[in-house]
Amino acid sequence: MHGYMGKILRVDLSAGDIQDEPLNEVYARAFVGGSGLAARYIYDLVDGGTDPLGPDNPLVFMTGPLVGTSMPSAGRCSVCALSPLTSIWGEANTGGFFGPELRFAGYDGLIITGRSEKPVWLAVIEGRAELCSADGVWGSDSYGTQDRVREALGEPKARVACIGPAGENLVKMAAVMNDHGRAAGRTGMGAVMGSKNLKAVAVRGKARVGLADPEGFKAVVREILHNVSEDMAVMSLQLAGTACYVDMALMYGDMPIRYYQRGEWEGASDLSGVLMDDQFGVKNAACYHCPIACGRQMRAPSYGVERVDGPEYETLGALGTLLLVNDLEAVIYAGHMCNVLGLDTISAGATLALACEMFERGILTAADTGGVEMRFGDAEMAHRLIGMMARREGFGDVLAEGSAALAERFGVPELAVTVNRLEVPLHDPRAFVGMAVSYALSPRGACHMQGDMYSVDTGQGPALELGIEPGDRFDSSEEKGRIAARQQAWRSLYNAMTLCQFQNPGVEWILAALNAATGWGLEAGAMMVLGKRIVTLQRLLNLRRGLSCASDRLPELLLRPLKDGGTEGCTPDMDLLLAGAYAEYGWDSETGRPTPETLAEMDLSFADGP
Ligand code: SF4
Missing domain, CATH: 3.60.9.10 (Aldehyde ferredoxin oxidoreductase, N-terminal domain)
Structure with missing residues (x-):
């Protein structure tokens, strides 16, 4: 093969x-x-x-x-x-x-x-x-x-x-x-x-991958490398890593603040990627054979740490803006703690922020937290609780179960900003309504890696050949739902090729690379079929696990308009967006199940029962 x-x-x-x-x-x-x-x-x-x-x-x-x-x-x-x-x-x-x-x-x-x-x-x-x-x-x-x-x-x-x-x-x-x-x-x-x-x-090991057309593959790689050097998005990533997006995200209202409930906060600009590189940067870091090198090595001298990997944009948001911590070095150190202890920074930060929200509302008290005051803006508290969470010590044991379990335990499930129990990443669906589809329909729960509509609607690498076109970011229409579904399928294929989503040479070149590697001779249309087949199989697996169309929803807090910031009071119209997405995938408009025709077309008939 x-x-x-x-x-x-x-x-x-x-x-x-x-x-x-x-x-x-x-x-x-x-x-x-x-x-x-x-x-x-x-x-x-x-x-x-x-x-x-x-x-x-x-x-x-x-x-x-x-x-x-x-x-x-x-x-x-x-x-x-x-x-x-x-x-x-x-x-x-x-x-x-x-x-x-x-x-x-x-x-x-x-x-x-x-x-x-x-x-x-x-x-x-x-x-x-x-x-x-x-x-x-x-x-x-x-x-x-x-x-x-x-x-x-x-x-x-x-x-x-x-x-x-x-x-x-x-x-x-x-x-x-x-x-x-x-x-x-x-x-x-x-x-x-x-x-x-x-x-x-x-x-x-020393084994190497055999390619169907080694010379053709080399030619494709040459072309992609040539294009990378002229790509503006790549230049930004090289300049400041994924944190380059912080300033733009704040402008659009895409970076959630104070547990997803504020659209503006003056401290947020202290977390800018350029600032971070200037003050704490050591060098760029690249994954295998990557000309972009968006990775960052930082230091946190106040904490005695000379090598910190990251933080990425998502980490700056989860451990920074969600918690109202604008001490950049403290956020870098919090990300480092998560890396060393082996915690997901997004879920860890979001769960801590939910605990702060519950504490400030009086739902949690010091009697519940073992005396810890859970206050927004308190970086020291965040550092302490990250350690306790990883070791399941004291109140950390409760946090270790995640946001949905925390909110349920104290009788406020409506406060958890999760989709199908996964904490929502740092892209606000009120800023780019297409993200509402990405989150609600992602097979793993709220996911920014399967359907980055904030990229599409800001014109970064849209796959026009696949019908993925940039548009009005506030347009809650069936057509937007369809486009979001296509982007979700396209990125699911990216995840199947395990290609980094910051590498966007275009459908033509990715297809050429895949064909030169495998010899499959696919045409562009087949890419969409592959992506939709993958999403649909993962959905079928979730239906078997008890999900239904009622699970295709956003948490309540994300459906409330924000008074300030770049979302301009917008909220996504879930009915219209999902109607478009279901139609695009060939899922029943009432039940959200893939229809028998869709299963047959996608060669998924083996998975036709719950
Ligand atoms: S492969 Fe992707 S994540 Fe890794 S350095 Fe390159 S651009 Fe960054």
């Missing part, structure tokens, strides 16, 4: 059994790779009753056909399972070098089931795999774990994906960390890893 290593590693931790198996070519043709292909494998292995923290929940690391090639910015890896935070489809993807190295070790993906009796880590080196005791590593933070595993292996260049204390303690928002501070952050994949007593996976 061109574009694939042709091999999956199956690991049963309960039995200590490790087996190679051929990659399922039919699955790969239909679901490509990454979170698409992982969904196809996982669909066969779970049902409505599978416990996300039980041994039967498979944890899947999956790459795509462009990973480890010379394709720019195609070095990501998806980590997927049922989510312990949401109980539905869970996925996160991470940059760095782990994905390419997994392929060099000889595999397209890993499917890990069971639960080891004692903590272990998995070594996959040059096509051979073994389980090793994690006795000396369990309890280490995520940075220390990566170093120790490399030392134990005697492979200083091995790439290690691991959990920190949060994953070990089954914190529902625990991340899988790799390459220092790169994170597969969302939906609690670190807790799934912890539930399996699996501390780390180390990969290393």
Whole structure:
């Protein structure tokens, strides 16, 4: 199979059994790779009753056909399972070098089931795999774990994906960390890893990906690299990382403030990416074969930390504007704590901000928090609680369950800003109404990585050939719903190719790269079918887990107009937007279920029952 290593590693931790198996070519043709292909494998292995923290929940690391090639910015890896935070489809993807190295070790993906009796880590080196005791590593933070595993292996260049204390303690928002501070952050994949007593996976090898048309592939890569150097969005990312978006987001009202309830705050501009680079920047950092290098290395000298990875835009919002903390160095340090402890910064920051909101409303008191005053603007409190959350100490144990559980526990479920129990990222659907569709229909709950309509409506890399056109950001119409669905499908295909979403050379060049790698000879229209098939399968899996069209909603707080800021009082019209999106996907307008015709057209008839 061109574009694939042709091999999956199956690991049963309960039995200590490790087996190679051929990659399922039919699955790969239909679901490509990454979170698409992982969904196809996982669909066969779970049902409505599978416990996300039980041994039967498979944890899947999956790459795509462009990973480890010379394709720019195609070095990501998806980590997927049922989510312990949401109980539905869970996925996160991470940059760095782990994905390419997994392929060099000889595999397209890993499917890990069971639960080891004692903590272990998995070594996959040059096509051979073994389980090793994690006795000396369990309890280490995520940075220390990566170093120790490399030392134990005697492979200083091995790439290690691991959990920190949060994953070990089954914190529902625990991340899988790799390459220092790169994170597969969302939906609690670190807790799934912890539930399996699996501390780390180390990969290393020299195998290379075979391409269908190596010369054609080289030509495509040359063209993409040439275009990258002239792309304005890329220049901004090079200048200030993803934090370059802070100022623009504030202008549009896209960056939520004070737990999603304010549109303006003068302290927010203190968190600007340019300022951050000037004051605390050390250097840019790139993932495998990426000419953009949006990653950042910072320092936080007041906290005695000389190397901080990030923070990204989302982290600056979650641990900054949501909490009304404008001390930039304190926010950088809070992000660093999350990396080291292995926590998703978005869910951690949003849950802390919800606790502040509840405290200030008198719903939570010091008697509930063990004496901690949960106040907006208090960076020291945030640092303390992040540590307590990762270790499940005191009130941190309550926060470790996430926002939805926190709000339910104290009788105010309407206050949780979550979609299907996943905390909403730092893009306000009142600023770009298309995001309402991205959040409400994302198979993993509120997700900015499957349908970035803020990019489309600001004219950044729209895929015009696929009918994804920029428009009025406040236009709550069926047509906007359709466009948002197309963007969601397109980005789902990106996640299946595990291509970084900051690399936008256009549909034509991505298609050319995919065809040169695989030899599939696809046409542009097929890209939309692939993307929609992936979203629809993940939706079917969620329907089997108990979701329905009633789950396609936004939280109440995001449907209230803001008096100030760039949203201009707009709220999304969910009925119109969803009607357009359902029609685009071929889902029944009443039930939201894919119709029999859609299932047949998409070759998804195998998944036609709950
Ligand atoms: S643009 Fe940034 S996140 Fe994307 S591959 Fe490059 S360095 Fe990694």
